[in-house]
Amino acid sequence: MKVLKFGGTSVGSAKRFQEVARLITAEKQNIVVLSAMSGTTNSLVEIAGYLYSRNQDGARDTIASLHAKYNGVINELLTQPESVKKAQTYIDGIFKALSEITKEPFGDIQERIILSKGELMSTFLMTTYLEEQGVNVKLLPALSFMRTDAQGEPDLEAIKVLLNQLLEKEKGADLYITQGYICMNARDEVDNLKRGGSDYSACLIGAATGADEIQIWTDIDGLHNNDPRVVEKTSAVRHLHFDEAAELAYFGAKILHPTCILPARYANIPVRLLNTLEPEAPGTLIDSVPDTGVIKAVAAKDNIVAIKIKSSRMLLAHGFLRKVFEIFETYRTPIDMICTSEVGVSLTIDDTRYLSEIVHDLKKYGTVSVDLDMCIVCVVGDMDWANCGFESKVMNALKSIPVRMVSYGGSNYNISLLVREEDKVATLRSLSQTLFG
Numbered sequence: 001m002k003v004l005k006f007g008g009t010s011v012g013s014a015k016r017f018q019e020v021a022r023l024i025t026a027e028k029q030n031i032v033v034l035s036a037m038s039g040t041t042n043s044l045v046e047i048a049g050y051l052y053s054r055n056q057d058g059a060r061d062t063i064a065s066l067h068a069k070y071n072g073v074i075n076e077l078l079t080q081p082e083s084v085k086k087a088q089t090y091i092d093g094i095f096k097a098l099s100e101i102t103k104e105p106f107g108d109i110q111e112r113i114i115l116s117k118g119e120l121m122s123t124f125l126m127t128t129y130l131e132e133q134g135v136n137v138k139l140l141p142a143l144s145f146m147r148t149d150a151q152g153e154p155d156l157e158a159i160k161v162l163l164n165q166l167l168e169k170e171k172g173a174d175l176y177i178t179q180g181y182i183c184m185n186a187r188d189e190v191d192n193l194k195r196g197g198s199d200y201s202a203c204l205i206g207a208a209t210g211a212d213e214i215q216i217w218t219d220i221d222g223l224h225n226n227d228p229r230v231v232e233k234t235s236a237v238r239h240l241h242f243d244e245a246a247e248l249a250y251f252g253a254k255i256l257h258p259t260c261i262l263p264a265r266y267a268n269i270p271v272r273l274l275n276t277l278e279p280e281a282p283g284t285l286i287d288s289v290p291d292t293g294v295i296k297a298v299a300a301k302d303n304i305v306a307i308k309i310k311s312s313r314m315l316l317a318h319g320f321l322r323k324v325f326e327i328f329e330t331y332r333t334p335i336d337m338i339c340t341s342e343v344g345v346s347l348t349i350d351d352t353r354y355l356s357e358i359v360h361d362l363k364k365y366g367t368v369s370v371d372l373d374m375c376i377v378c379v380v381g382d383m384d385w386a387n388c389g390f391e392s393k394v395m396n397a398l399k400s401i402p403v404r405m406v407s408y409g410g411s412n413y414n415i416s417l418l419v420r421e422e423d424k425v426a427t428l429r430s431l432s433q434t435l436f437g
């Protein structure tokens with residue numbers, strides 16, 4: 001059994017729905033995870049934004065134009081009157097619910113309900129289309145098995161139990177469709193796995209069911225060796241180790257949700273990245289097999305803040321780092337990079353919600369300075385310390401770029417560099433030229 005996930009552009013129009021339907025009916029017994037149609041989640045975010053700022057008219061206009069778009073999709077996708085009626089009733093119900101929300105007091109619970117509607121609509125439309133085509137398909141409601149815990153992290157044990165019970169109940173179907181991105185949280189509210197979270201849903205479902213393979217179908221022929229939105233002439237990397245893919249996803253390769261590789265790595269299930277627009281292309285395979293001596297790819301993560309704590313005392317004396325880390329733990333703020341010297345320590349965060357509290361508390365231990373608008377550039381591949389020459393290649397690419405921090409040796413897979421956000425494009429381009437010609 002495989003899990004196949006199709007992203008927003010893969011189901012961006014009635015025609016794309018039909019092409020995905022062709023791809024997913026080629027094999028039986030698979031679970032298909034769908035994102036919302038491209039642009040839908042952005043529109044839902046916009047509606048929530050209007051409601052937060054009490055602009056009911058703005059919200060209603062966006063709801064009306066989204067409703068018109070879905071009416072168009074129904075008419076283009078479906079031909080039989082019963083399936084048109086069934087889809088129309090469902091979609092009208094969704095938009096009625098959205099309109100009702102505009103009349104209620106608005107908060108984050110309502111926002112998360114609004115954000116869940118895109119995946120509910122795409123999966124309903126796909127299931128109705130497949131039924132019309134005579135496929136023995138079942139829709140598995142993600143809200144009945146996809147769960148997060150009190151920390152907001154996926155609860156893999158609960159997902160495993162609930163999903164396997166549901167599959168047992170629904171056994172006999174040739175194909176299963178479910179929603180990516182959406183889940184229930186520990187307070188039994190509708191929630192989500194953050195933007196791009198359908199990749200995470202697919203990998204969690206793969207791990208929970210012990211799938212043979214997880215396929216992430218998108219609009220590009222695999223993970224490229226640099227960000228194709230910024231750098232010209234990037235090329236697809238055909239093979240990655242789980243750890244390499246996890247680093248690239250976490251450090252900004254948008255093709256994958258930042259933490260989606262973790263459940264696949266934990267369950268040792270290969271992940272294949274494939275192109276819906278070019279289904280025969282080989283894509284990228286991610287598994288537990290390492291490759292030696294190759295630098296694979298570069299990625300960048302924006303909106304990073306660097307914090308330096310400097311003291312004239314013996315800063316790195318026994319227990320100092322523990323005290324610093326405790327401050328970040330108190331504010332539940334993860335640290336991405338860290339560099340130390342005898343007189344100071346620099347670290348980076350991307351969650352700045354508690355920045356002023358953290359800085360205030362750190363001042364007990366020394367002089368604190370903060371650099372905003374920084375960017376982590378991450379070079380990934382076989383970086384075993386015994387191999388010679390790759391560090392100098394990376395540094396050579398950066399000879400005209402100011403580098404605030406360098407981190408190497410934390411894993412065998414990466415070198416991370418902290419540069420100013422304004423130098424990101426130059427850094428990525430220069431690294432591409434030096435490392436990949």
Ligand code: ADP
Nearest residue numbers: 007008009218220222223224226227253254255
């Ligand atoms: P989906 O809607 O299918 O989830 P995404 O937009 O989330 O698709 O991810 C695919 C996009 O990620 C590509 O179109 C590409 O522009 C972007 N991207 C950024 N970095 C990379 C990379 N290293 N390799 C491939 N694609 C990347």
Ligand code: ASP
Nearest residue numbers: 035041181195196197198
């Ligand atoms: N629809 C959601 C988003 O746009 C989830 C996803 O596409 O993975 O972020």
Ligand code: MG
Nearest residue numbers: 007196254255
């Ligand atoms: Mg995505």
